Amino acid sequence: MTVAVSLLIGAALMSWLAPTVLARRVVNGGDPLVAIVAWLTSAAAVALAALGGVVLLLLPNHGFGEPLLAALDNCWSSVQHGTPPSVEAVSGVVGALLLLGLSARLVVGAVGSARRRARRRADQLAVLRIAARRDGETLWLEHGEPLAFSLTGRPGVIVATDGLAKQLTAPQVDAVLAHERAHLTGRHHLIVAIGEAMAGAFPFLPLFKLAPGMLRELVELVADAAAVRECGADAVRSALLKVSRHGAPGTALAMSGTSMDVRVERLLDGPAPASRRRQLFSCGLAGLTAMALPVLVAAGAMFAVVTVACPA
Amino acid sequence: MHGLGELEAAVMNVLWQEQQPLKVREVLDLLETGKKLAYTTVMTVLDNLHRKGWVTRELEGKAYRYEPALSRAEAAARTVRDVLASSGDPEAVLMHFAQSATERESELLRQALPRKKRSSAS
Numbered sequence: 001m002t003v004a005v006s007l008l009i010g011a012a013l014m015s016w017l018a019p020t021v022l023a024r025r026v027v028n029g030g031d032p033l034v035a036i037v038a039w040l041t042s043a044a045a046v047a048l049a050a051l052g053g054v055v056l057l058l059l060p061n062h063g064f065g066e067p068l069l070a071a072l073d074n075c076w077s078s079v080q081h082g083t084p085p086s087v088e089a090v091s092g093v094v095g096a097l098l099l100l101g102l103s104a105r106l107v108v109g110a111v112g113s114a115r116r117r118a119r120r121r122a123d124q125l126a127v128l129r130i131a132a133r134r135d136g137e138t139l140w141l142e143h144g145e146p147l148a149f150s151l152t153g154r155p156g157v158i159v160a161t162d163g164l165a166k167q168l169t170a171p172q173v174d175a176v177l178a179h180e181r182a183h184l185t186g187r188h189h190l191i192v193a194i195g196e197a198m199a200g201a202f203p204f205l206p207l208f209k210l211a212p213g214m215l216r217e218l219v220e221l222v223a224d225a226a227a228v229r230e231c232g233a234d235a236v237r238s239a240l241l242k243v244s245r246h247g248a249p250g251t252a253l254a255m256s257g258t259s260m261d262v263r264v265e266r267l268l269d270g271p272a273p274a275s276r277r278r279q280l281f282s283c284g285l286a287g288l289t290a291m292a293l294p295v296l297v298a299a300g301a302m303f304a305v306v307t308v309a310c311p312a
Numbered sequence: 313m314h315g316l317g318e319l320e321a322a323v324m325n326v327l328w329q330e331q332q333p334l335k336v337r338e339v340l341d342l343l344e345t346g347k348k349l350a351y352t353t354v355m356t357v358l359d360n361l362h363r364k365g366w367v368t369r370e371l372e373g374k375a376y377r378y379e380p381a382l383s384r385a386e387a388a389a390r391t392v393r394d395v396l397a398s399s400g401d402p403e404a405v406l407m408h409f410a411q412s413a414t415e416r417e418s419e420l421l422r423q424a425l426p427r428k429k430r431s432s433a434s
Contacts, residue, residue, distance in 0.1 A: 124394070124406070129317045130324050130366060131387040141388035148409040149395060161392065176409055183407045192407075219407070244410040260410070 002302055004088075007053035008095075010298035011046045015207035018042045018290075019214065027262060029271045032221035036191060037283040039214065041290035043198055043207055049294035054099055057092030106201035113197060121153050128159060138177065140165075146243050150180040152189035164243070172239035175231040182226030188219035217262070224263055225273040237267035319345070319357050324366060328384045333370065333377035 018039070026035045128151070132139035141147075143161040146168060151157040158180045165173055183189065195211035202208035227236045244260055274282065326342045327334060334342070340354045358378050361367045366387075369376040382390070395406055 126317060127387075127391055127394075129321045130361075131384065131391045134321075141391060142385045143388040143392050145392065147392060147395075149406045151406055159395075161388070179409060180407070189407060240410060 004053045004056035006298040006302035007049045009301045010294040011049035013297050014294050015046045015205040019206045019210050032218045034282045034286045036218045038286040038290050041287040045291045045294050054095035109200040110197040148176045150183045156184035171235040175227045175235040175239045178227040178230040179223045182223040233267045323357050327380045333379040335375050
């Protein structure tokens with residue numbers, strides 16, 4: 001019971017605290033790709049910890065709990081026997097049903113959304129193919145506003161307007177296209193779709209509820225970093241300022257007040273993008289930490305419970 | 313499917329370049345698609361384009377004359393409008409270079425952003 005509850009507490013704590021910690025790190029110059037890995041593995045860790053907690057509640061002999069706590073054996077059993085077994089069984093079953101329901105919701109939501117996305121992509125691509133001129137991998141639209149976007153799929157498509165080529169310098173255009181290419185090669189549309197599925201299934205935990213917005217922002221930062229590697233920070237920043245001044249009518253103001261600040265700020269005096277190898281290392285480290293964290297928190301919570309319950 | 317989309321684009325290209333209503337035969341002669349296409353293929357493509365609203369047609373004698381329903385710039389503008397309208401939509405399949413983040417999306421980052429930086433960056 002104690003191990004199970006501790007795991008559930010660990011999962012809950014993590015899903016409340018991880019978003020704030022990660023957002024602060026990113027704003028202070030942390031690598032956005034590392035933050036994406038940390039966010040996704042945290043979500044997986046929380047889900048696994050919750051699953052582990054429920055399974056332990058249901059198992060009669062609490063799996064691996066005892067050996068770890070051999071030293072605290074007496075105390076442990078007193079805590080354990082303090083709770084009538086029926087409570088465990090009932091909460092275990094309730095938890096299992098809850099998890100099952102939520103997982104089903106996640107799968108159904110994700111599949112439905114993937115289907116709708118595929119249809120929408122086909123529609124948009126059909127229109128784009130006709131309305132735009134193809135030049136290599138980029139589709140050009142005859143339109144005055146400087147705009148660029150990427151369309152998910154295999155292969156993905158980059159769309160840009162003639163206004164972009166006219167109003168931006170050649171290095172700036174290259175920076176914009178490098179940014180969009182990074183979205184496609186990094187599978188950023190998929191990452192955002194995963195975030196949407198997470199929020200759809202578990203809207204009550206911040207780690208899940210905030211995933212779509214946060215991941216959307218993070219992939220922009222990752223793509224900016226990729227463009228900086230290719231074209232330099234100056235080109236990316238000046239391109240961003242030129243394009244964002246136009247943007248969607250009516251929303252231009254909102255844009256300059258929000259995430260655009262983070263992007264411009266980072267391009268102005270942010271750290272240079274880390275080398276690929278270093279980035280890989282940091283991502284691995286972040287993933288491992290995120291995976292281990294609920295268990296560590298659980299251990300801490302359990303220790304606290306044991307200490308409170310059995311003053312030595 | 314892919315090939316058909318390419319053909320539609322090629323046919324629209326011809327119509328946009330000519331700036332006058334064309335018969336199927338004329339479109340066929342102006343198409344530059346490497347290999348010679350069958351008359352019926354081009355007719356089918358034009359029929360599809362008409363069904364989808366890309367072209368208008370008028371009967372002249374026994375044959376239709378086809379004309380783009382809107383100019384290339386108008387088509388592009390409409391596409392851009394659609395794209396901008398869909399950005400911020402949870403199921404958007406597009407990523408916009410300077411996407412306008414909605415309030416909800418950037419809530420967390422904005423909170424983490426120090427006040428001083430916020431005012432200096434705008």
